[in-house]
Amino acid sequence: MAVMIPAHPPKVHLERHAERELWERFRDKLSDDFRVYHSLPYLRQNGAQGEIDFLVVHRELGMLVVECKGKGVERANGQWYRMLKEGGRERLDKSPAEQARGQVEHIVKGLGDPMRRAIGNDRTSHFPFLYGWAVAFPFGPGPNKKTLDFPPEVLLLSRDLTGDLEGALARIMAFHGAKLPVRIPPLSQPHFEAACAVISPDVEVPFETRAASLDRERESLVELSEHQQSVVRGLMANPRVRVQGGAGTGKTLLALHAAREMARRGKRVLLTCFNIGLAEHLAECIEKRGEGFEGSIEVTHFHGLCERASALLGKPFGPPRGAAREEIVDFWMHRSAAILLDAIVEGHEEVRGWDAIIVDEGQDFGEDWWAVLDESLADPKQGHRWIFYDERQTIFGRPSCVPEDGMIFGLSENFRTTHAICDDLNQLIDSPMYPHALAPVGEPTSIYPMWGPSKTQKKLGELLEQLTTRDGVALDQVVILSPHSPERSTPGAPGELGGVKLVYEIAERGQGVLFTTIQSFKGLEAEVVILVDVDVDNDWYSQELRYVAASRAMLRLYVFAKSSWPN
Known part of the structure; x- marks a missing residue:
């Protein structure tokens, strides 16, 4: 598998579905001789920040900027358009080729001198890597080649991604290499490592963050x-x-x-x-x-x-x-x-x-x-x-x-869940479920006492601050559930807890941490679920309700309980 930087895939949503598909193809179809940078930021000449969809780097083949486009991008009457989900289309300011070529120019100008210094070759004006660009259409046959405003040789189509992907990248780089005035030899392994360090300097992380742990475990589901x-x-x-x-x-x-x-x-x-x-x-x-x-x-x-x-x-x-x-x-x-x-x-x-x-x-x-x-x-x-x-x-x-x-x-x-959460669920049902063999083990459920309103708010705020601020878990990955409406719950319905914004409508999920009822969230899921007002001794908090509540959690479960859990 290719070395992916960062190591976790982009989240799937409508605008980035193609990027997720391409990320997975690069990871699975390329050998570990390839390094693939996703959403790589760079500075334009005017000081504004840009972002490269993918930068694929190989010691012998060179460096390739890949602009990724989804199904809704097409060229008609000499112009490029993006189809809108509500219907109609909007014109793109730049064609995919203009975007990719511009990014290559910025990379070569911005990294040329630092890279030459890093490999001890600052006496030449040539960029030390063979470089080029490509446009990827991961879904379907791609655009009509007759309407393209760039060479079809730089296209990466779905058949390339499912077939010989390394061969397709080598073909594109050979196309670009034939256009350069001089032949650029492959880098030695030490020089290759030094060049990669310039592209994205290593940041030492002494421990795995909770956000990284959740991403890794979700990939296992x-x-x-x-x-x-x-x-x-x-x-x-x-x-x-x-x-x-x-x-x-x-x-x-x-x-x-x-x-x-x-x-x-x-x-x-x-x-x-x-x-x-x-x-x-x-x-x-x-x-x-x-x-x-x-x-x-x-x-x-x-x-x-x-x-x-x-x-x-x-x-x-x-x-x-x-x-x-x-x-x-x-x-x-x-x-x-x-x-x-x-x-x-x-x-x-x-x-x-x-x-x-x-x-x-x-x-x-x-x-x-x-x-x-x-x-x-x-x-x-x-x-x-x-x-x-x-x-x-x-x-x-x-x-x-x-x-x-x-x-x-x-x-x-x-x-859907870790082995640990599945163990909790099996204590609430008669016929057991069996976690998939590839599912992550996960961590045992964390159980907190259920205090009065002020202390519950304080402890809940500390947990939210730990998860989202210090551990880097995204707001849309965390949900708080109660059998009561938030206003009638023990924590109440504050605007924020621990400096973390709370929202109360499912449609607002991601703008803050969602706080809603178990009943409203039925059928949905979240990586991290926090249950409050848990009281197994009360008839209204039935075994069925606890089962529904706990089963919303995919990777982590936190329970604020007045007595025991889960029974």
Whole structure:
């Protein structure tokens, strides 16, 4: 594997998905003779800071600046554009070639003298490395070569990344070498090390930071096994399927995979769930992949679909003002589903005609809802209805009522958490889960006493300050969960703790550390979870609620408990 600097991959989000893909290809397909620098900062001649997507360095081949572009970048009518996720496109200030060439010029000018001095060759004006640039399109066939404004020889396409990547880099460097006025010989190993030290001076880190430890452990987590993916393909012929499994066994990933697989086959797919936050997460996951399907995938929570039906019928949506609790419950459990059924019967295509319906966290659905969803299928009897569920996560005060028709498939291998967290979870359920063999061991759960409001705030603030400020854990990797609303929790709902900003809406996650309820965060996950107001002696903090809360943690779990944990 190549030596990657830094050693941890970029986080996956829409704008950097291509960079993550290219980072992984460089790491896995290149030998350790290569050093690959990602997001390398440099100073432009005007003093402004720039950033290079990738700088690939090899003792014999030389130094290559690689500009990485995703699917949404294209050239049309002599101009380069970036496609916008909300539709339309915007023109790029510079073409990919102009960006890469400019970065090479800055690197050669800025590092030439220091590098020559470092290797003891300051009497020549030549840069001591063979150097060049390339443009990478990790996804798909890449741009039409006939429309390019740069030589096709410097393209790195998906077939290069999955094939002989070292050969492709050698080919590009040979292309650049043929254009130089003089031949630049390979560096000796000591000179190569000295040159790399100029590119990115070593910083001695006497211990592994918690942030680095979390990144390393997350890389060890297996997202979805080939066996499970093959199971989805094998089950495609079955219209009614139930997939049952514990937290972290891959249900949501399988639901996403099933939705994509059906859309690839030209089906119109509804991917739905109960929780608003989970629906937003599922929609983001579909959007991140940016795949084009012959069919389509619509993602919404169940009551979002009911609200759409209400608008189509021209009716207000929601329980009446001042309604009693029984009326409110009746609306959300029964009346909302009846509104959806009315719109289906009236023939509104916006809420009916699905070829397939995929339900995640199906144990949260009301009994009336299943018949309504079946009626929304293009073929109510033979249309695909797949349900992913865990009956041990019924925390909304109603029993699970998943239909018992169709094939059932069980999951028992935990892909999401460390061995240590999985051990905690197994103390809260009857049938055990088994952590994946490649999952990290992790650290045991840290348990703190639950004090009064002021002392809990102080200790919680110290923990947040330690994690985010001193250990470098990102804000979006940490979540605080309580069975109560933040305002009614022991710590209250302050604006910050320990100098760390808190936010209270899932949509604001990353702008501060999220503090929300266990119920709102159901179906979601975080690298670090802090549980507060834990009281195993109170009936309202049920075993099911503790199981749901603890299973949100992937790598670290901290518990502020009034008594013991987990039982």
